[in-house]
Amino acid sequence: MATAADDDGARHPSPLSDRHLRRTQRLGSARHLFPLRRDHRRAPARADREVPLVRPTLVAPTLEEIRRAHEIINREIGLPTPLIHSPGLSEHLNAHVSIKLEAATPTSAFKVRGGIYLASQLDIDARERGLVTASTGNHGQSIAYGAAVAGTSATIFMPTDANPDKITAIERFGGRVELVGERVDECFIAAAEYAHERGALYVEPVNQPTLIAGVATAALEVLETQQPDTELVIVPLGGGTGASGWVLVRDGLGHPAEVWAAQSSQAPAVHDAWRSGKMEPRPNRTLAEGIATGVVFELPLGILRASLNDFILAGDGQILAGLRRLWDLQHIMSEPAGAVGVAAAEQERERLSGKRVVIVVSGANATRAQLAKWLGD
Template sequence: MSLDLNKVKKAQENIKGVARRTPLFYSSTFSKQSGYEIYLKCENKQKTGAFKIRGAYNKIANLTQEEKERGVIASSAGNHAQGVAYAATAFGIKSTIVMPATAPMSKVNATKGYGAEVVQFGEVYDECYTKAVEIQKETGATFVHPFNDEDVMAGQGTIALEILEDIPDMDAILVPIGGGGLIAGIAVAAKSINPNIKVIGVQAEIIASTKASLKAGKVVTVDGVKSLADGISVKTPGDISFKYIQQYVDEVVTVSEDEISYAEFKLMETSKLIAEGAGATPLAAVLADKIKVDGKKVAVLISGGNIDIAMVSKIINRELIMQKRRIGFNVELQDKVGELGKLITKISVLGANIVKVRQEQNWDEKGLEFANVNFEIESQSKEHSREIIKTLKESGYSIEGIKLF
């Protein structure tokens, strides 16, 4: 175990001018909601869309010329893939990346765009890692591990240096955990600067391999399905990174898939930030009241923002439904010019967004002078939805078939 503050500071010099110094900003919304002073460290604004370029570039910078000439190979769910591809191309060397067959196409295409040859295999990181090892033996390329490597950890640890340079009296840092390299590097750097700072790891509860390993006192493999936080869906933590976690990390908590989705939604809605599932897990822990910190200042690491736009749409729709902010109902109107326009205007004035509207003529005993109009609208909250329906009824509209989606 040779990772220390000096190695992290050396890594900071190696990546200077390559990796961005990402913003750390105070969130009044999440601070009010949690009772802490919440600061968001936005690695989703990093080159390649995630923190991984830090560790990948530092690792390749430390390779010998002979190792560089053989090229590099890596396995990754997506973010490390892009970091390695970017770094390898910057050094003018060949890179091959094995990615899960289920990896978001945005990550696959971005990795290819940075110059790597991509091989897709398996469903989670552990399966594509096995494939990458096979290819490495065949080609002799240098393996760049996504987390179980001290040079990679040192690069990731530069995040802690930036946080504590910006706010020296930070009380805690919340970090997502997959294989453990990110939190190992951050914990070593942070604790070396301030032994009293709290470092808390966050995992998806459906594949919480590090939490299980800490409980067992040794590295264990867990059965688990792919999480919404695909970047940290790792069945077995790294044995090297795990030793640093045991020594330096204060606590590991878990969050549910619902809590991850909610955190992603809130980041979009209130902070105008796009985060992938793994990147949202630390905030999920805050919003679900999973952490306890004696001090007030808490840095929440948004580790990446590489998410398919189609998934963003699904999360938004899901959360609107879960929060009862999308409702449907039928209104019976007189079928004459202007009536539908009046109702649409009234709904808009009440602050709702009309998603769908469909008018159907009635063929019942009331005759052809009436029509049913089916609405689907979005509101600001469940209470807002109820207030809209209440106001429309008080205005004399006949509302039926109400659905709180």
């Protein structure tokens, strides 16, 4: 979904009208294979124009599809990712705590599961056209990696101040980076327009059932095989694909575990919509770029409102404390977005007491300078 931002940096829905979105058509029929290249350029943002967006059918994936996705992803990157019991966190939280280390993937983030599965479902025509999306980094890496595996191209639109390590990673996977504007909302609009003009496929980063099916495979690993007696799972949440996947698998298996989502209180859009039922823009001022969103997306919100057990907000200071706790007690490195589950667990310590808890660490894409700053005294 495209977004717009005001002067204080808060993300809001773009001026694209519901009428315009309803009459959205599939991207052009012209076939085009983007040449892969290592350099990136600053592309002009054209946020003043309405852009046709590809809107997938908003139907949640089934457990059968999630199982099929797991088979495909496993062939490419060797699943499962580790589930690590943490004696230190267990003692600290008075619970049996294990870490689902989703940073242990080729892109150091859980989203690569979705990118691989989505790209695997492309037909020959779609592979010739190539993929286009917008991202602050982790989603872009997942699409670039999946595209490389599938033998197609990926063009990723990112803000001009994007994390340089994430830019390098996308290019390493063969993706092409276009830098547009100061905020990711400009990237969404520019990416959709670029895809439309060239007949490529624009990948919605959140309202995309295929991506949810891919990332949901982590839940299948834990609840069915790695720790079937799990009583509580805490999942970081930005747009909601990861947490949606967990509740879909939990419900599909008929598993009794509770699933909680954790989000920054400085970017609480999905949390507030989950509680109120109203899809309204909210401020987005969190330093946790991997879960930074000021807007709400229909598909994951519907899934979460139907089945999520609780939704915890943690301030950025608490998130950084959680990041340090992960390092001090388990020597696990994380980006802030990946540590928000630890922050939520610390905040709700009494409710965790005596339970078998899984905390998802969703990613570890941070620069050396950032880690030195965050881990320092």
